[in-house]
Ligand SMILES: *[C@@H]1O[C@H](CO)[C@@H](O)[C@H](O)[C@H]1NC(C)=O
Ligand SMILES: *[C@@H]1O[C@H](CO)[C@@H](O)[C@H](O)[C@H]1NC(C)=O
């Protein structure tokens with residue numbers, strides 16, 4: 001949105017254009033504090049950039065600010081310090097609680113009023129308008145999550161963007177996505193419809209994105225105890241906070257964000273006409289080596305997204321003075337690790353079973369399925385298997401909408417690999433689905449045993 005002001009000035013024909021924005025945080029639960037803090041910070045940035053409040057549509061669970069764990073009740077901070085600003089104040093949330101789902105997101109961005117609660121806001125942008133979408137949450141190959149499930153698949157995202165094009169809902173669409181493996185979500189970005197799209201992702205298709213402000217998360221003298229932000233997100237927003245919005249270009253911002261987000265590879269997808277029109281001489285190769293940065297991350301305050309809950313519980317354990325509290329956090333820590341191990345075993349067993357009859361090199365079959373980084377090609381198959389995990393695998397915490405969680409989403413890649421190799425594995429999708437279902441049922445039964 002930064003460059004948009006400039007864009008409008010450069011193309012007088014577009015001066016009448018409106019600007020719209022959609023902000024979505026896809027998680028819930030205290031350990032995911034950072035996503036809601038990122039989302040409210042984004043709201044503040046977009047408001048400051050001049051987008052009218054009624055043109056900004058926000059959705060998030062909104063369960064964190066008033067969480068019993070929050071030492072600063074009702075407030076959210078996206079950075080540490082005594083001068084940190086409460087980003088929750090004045091952050092107008094249009095959709096909160098149980099209604100926040102992928103289907104709601106689809107309804108909002110495609111402007112479908114029947115898909116949202118009565119009188120709910122949807123995008124009403126037209127062909128001259130510029131739209132900015134920001135999504136922050138957990139992800140895996142080809143999937144990202146929403147707090148009340150089910151997962152949102154890359155094919156759905158492509159369909160939604162195509163529907164926006166068909167409905168001529170934008171002149172320029174900029175989509176910033178923070179999630180692990182987010183580079184896998186835009187491989188099908190439609191390029192020849194109406195309007196121009198540019199997507200920027202926090203990570204490539206094969207890596208984690210990173211939580212930030214994790215260890216030294218003191219705000220106004222209180223230790224928040226979990227990460228306050230995500231590296232890619234705070235990079236673009238702090239850059240926006242510091243920028244002169246009337247002159248900074250997207251190119252400048254993207255360059256800086258790429259440099260600062262040096263723990264993962266920020267990727268850019270989209271229509272090349274967007275680059276030349278709005279971003280001038282945007283470098284096509286964004287995998288440039290990190291150069292000098294603004295406020296570089298250090299090992300101590302950034303953390304792989306999927307490790308945030310276990311590390312936060314461990315830290316709470318270390319820092320608690322009370323013995324009972326110590327025990328609670330130690331048990332929580334153990335429970336999180338047990339769940340992770342059990343989830344890992346589900347996917348190891350899926351690979352093992354998939355390799356029973358196979359024409360891949362017998363020795364390497366399992367290892368291949370577990371470690372290869374194939375591109376998402378067999379989308380239907382992947383959707384089917386991912387749905388089976390969602391519906392049949394156990395939810396590891398009350399905050400998980402289904403079988404997918406912040407930790408096991410990394411194994412969505414295993415399903416991508418399996419699906420691409422089905423012919424060589426000589427297994428039908430039906431059979432593969434039964435295998436996945438069986439492993440999920442066994443994992444669910446083990447959870448029940450643990451609880452009883
Ligand atoms: C938190 O609770 C207070 C008191 O009930 C309420 O006024 C406030 O709106 C709540 N804030 C959020 C973000 O839910
Ligand atoms: C709008 O949403 C409704 C309810 O989910 C759905 O039945 C309908 O097909 C959607 N319309 C379009 C054009 O996608």
Ligand SMILES: *[C@@H]1O[C@H](CO)[C@@H](O)[C@H](O)[C@H]1NC(C)=O
Nearest residue numbers: 158159160161162163164166
């Ligand atoms: C967009 O329009 C094209 C051409 O009419 C059509 O084939 C396609 O199904 C539409 N896509 C969506 C998601 O509505």
Ligand SMILES: *[C@@H]1O[C@H](CO)[C@@H](O)[C@H](O)[C@H]1NC(C)=O
Nearest residue numbers: 262263290291292293296297
């Ligand atoms: C990121 O940049 C900082 C500062 O330049 C440097 O200390 C750190 O090692 C870099 N991290 C990676 C993964 O390159």
